[in-house]
Amino acid sequence: MKQQLTVIKIGGNIIDNPTELTQFLSDFSKIEGYKVLVHGGGKSATKMAQSVGLTPKMVDGRRITDAPMLDIAVMIYAGQINKNVVAELQANETNAVGFTGADGNLILSEKRNHPTIDYGFVGDVKKINTPLLQKLIELDITPVFCAITHDKNGQLLNTNADTIASELAIGLSEVFEVTLNYCFEKPGVLYDAEDDSSVIAQIDSPLYAKLKNEGAIHSGMIPKLDNCFNSLSKGVQKIKIGHHRMLKNADAVCTTIQL
Numbered sequence: 001m002k003q004q005l006t007v008i009k010i011g012g013n014i015i016d017n018p019t020e021l022t023q024f025l026s027d028f029s030k031i032e033g034y035k036v037l038v039h040g041g042g043k044s045a046t047k048m049a050q051s052v053g054l055t056p057k058m059v060d061g062r063r064i065t066d067a068p069m070l071d072i073a074v075m076i077y078a079g080q081i082n083k084n085v086v087a088e089l090q091a092n093e094t095n096a097v098g099f100t101g102a103d104g105n106l107i108l109s110e111k112r113n114h115p116t117i118d119y120g121f122v123g124d125v126k127k128i129n130t131p132l133l134q135k136l137i138e139l140d141i142t143p144v145f146c147a148i149t150h151d152k153n154g155q156l157l158n159t160n161a162d163t164i165a166s167e168l169a170i171g172l173s174e175v176f177e178v179t180l181n182y183c184f185e186k187p188g189v190l191y192d193a194e195d196d197s198s199v200i201a202q203i204d205s206p207l208y209a210k211l212k213n214e215g216a217i218h219s220g221m222i223p224k225l226d227n228c229f230n231s232l233s234k235g236v237q238k239i240k241i242g243h244h245r246m247l248k249n250a251d252a253v254c255t256t257i258q259l
Contacts, residue, residue: 001177002175002176002177003033003034003176003177004033004034004176004177004179005033005034005035005036005137005172005176005177005178005179006031006033006034006035006036006178006179006180006181007035007036007038007165007168007169007172007178007179007180007181008028008031008035008036008037008038008165008180008181008182008183008247009037009038009039009040009161009162009164009165009180009181009182009183010024010037010038010039010040010183010184010244011040011161011182011183011184011185012040012041012042012043012044013043013184013185014183014184014185014244015039015040015041015043015044015081015085016043016044017185020185020244021085021088022088023244024183024244024247025085025088025089025092026092027244027245027247027248028089028092028094028244028247029089029092029093029094030248031247034137034138034142034176035142036137036142036143036144036145036168036172037085037089037096037142037143037144037145038144038145038146038147038161038164038165038168039077039081039082039085039144039145039146039147039161040077040147040161040162041076041077041081041146041147041161042063044076044080044081045069045072045073045076045077048072048075048076049068049069049072052072054068054069054072056069059117059119063119063122063158064117064118064119064120064122065119065120065121065122065157065158066120066121067120067121069120069121069158070120070121070156070157070158073147073148073158074148074156077146077147077148078098078100078146078148081146082098082144082146083098085098085144086098086144089142089144094142095140095141095142096141096142096143096144097136097141097142097143097144098144098145098146099143099144099145099146100145100146100148100149100150100156101123101125101145101148101149101150101157101159101164102148102149102150102156104129104132104136105129105132105150105152106128106129106132106133106143106145107125107127107128107129107145107149107150107159107164107167107168108125108126108127108128108129108149108150108151108152109123109124109125109126109149109150109151109157109159110123110124110126110151111123111124111151111155111157112124120158121155121156121157121158122157122158122159122160123149123150123151123157123158123159124159124163125149125159125163125164125167128167128168128170128171128172130171130172130174130175133168133171133172134172134175134176137172137176145164145165145168146161147159147160147161147164149164160223162182162223162224162227163223163227165180165182165227166180166227166228166230166231166236169231169236170230170231170234170235170236173234173235173236173237174235177237178235178236178237179236179237179238179239179240180228180231180236180238180239180240181239181240181241181242181246181247182224182228182239182240182241182242183242183243183244183246183247184241184242184243185243186242186243187199187242187243187252187253187254188200188201188241188242188243188253188254188255189203189217189221189225189241189255191211191216192216199242199253199254199255200255201253201255201256202255202256202257202258203225203255203256203257203258204257204258204259205229205259208225208229224241225257228241228257229257229259232257232258232259233259238256239256239257240254240255240256240257241254241255241257242254242255
């Protein structure tokens with residue numbers, strides 16, 4: 001029987017709120033068994049970019065990354081955020097180690113090649129180094145991944161954190177029974193983005209198509225849910241989206257994704 005492993009991705013709104021982040025990391029540390037954390041931080045990168053006169057650009061919830069913006073992303077994601085998260089996890093008696101995809105060649109990507117949009121230095125994940133990651137995890141190291149990968153030709157690449165979480169979950173499902181949780185400031189996927197009580201308890205493929213067609217699901221939620229369905233089709237056992245209170249309360253309102 002495979003051992004249990006939990007992959008959790010936290011969004012920028014948790015990262016940006018010190019009180020929320022401290023509570024989340026406390027809850028995360030109490031999760032039993034093996035675990036992996038993936039963090040975003042887009043808002044912090046946006047603020048830093050604006051402070052030096054750069055104008056961030058987004059298309060369909062995904063960031064355009066030119067060379068100056070890549071420098072900002074590496075500084076904020078791999079530096080400030082990642083190391084602060086690792087330090088707080090150590091304070092919670094969780095032996096965390098921070099990684100980019102370049103470290104140990106753990107996440108190999110390639111520069112995105114889109115027919116109409118130049119995303120700049122944005123990476124699409126090609127391969128997870130599952131054997132090395134498995135060894136690290138079985139040494140009771142908790143990996144903390146930021147949203148930076150590499151192409152093994154010396155180029156760092158800004159990579160969607162939701163996608164990183166999904167690809168890590170898929171890769172690790174070869175050797176573990178994986179649960180993937182997307183934690184953000186909302187209680188789940190909402191039918192009405194302005195109404196936190198409109199949580200959609202379960203979303204399957206037909207309902208997802210219907211909600212997209214109605215415009216109820218749009219922008220950054222689309223790549224998140226695309227990643228969820230891709231993960232389930234490739235071996236991930238269970239996926240939930242919601243507020244991090246669901247980590248310690250099995251009855252907490254959230255959205256479960258199923259094929």
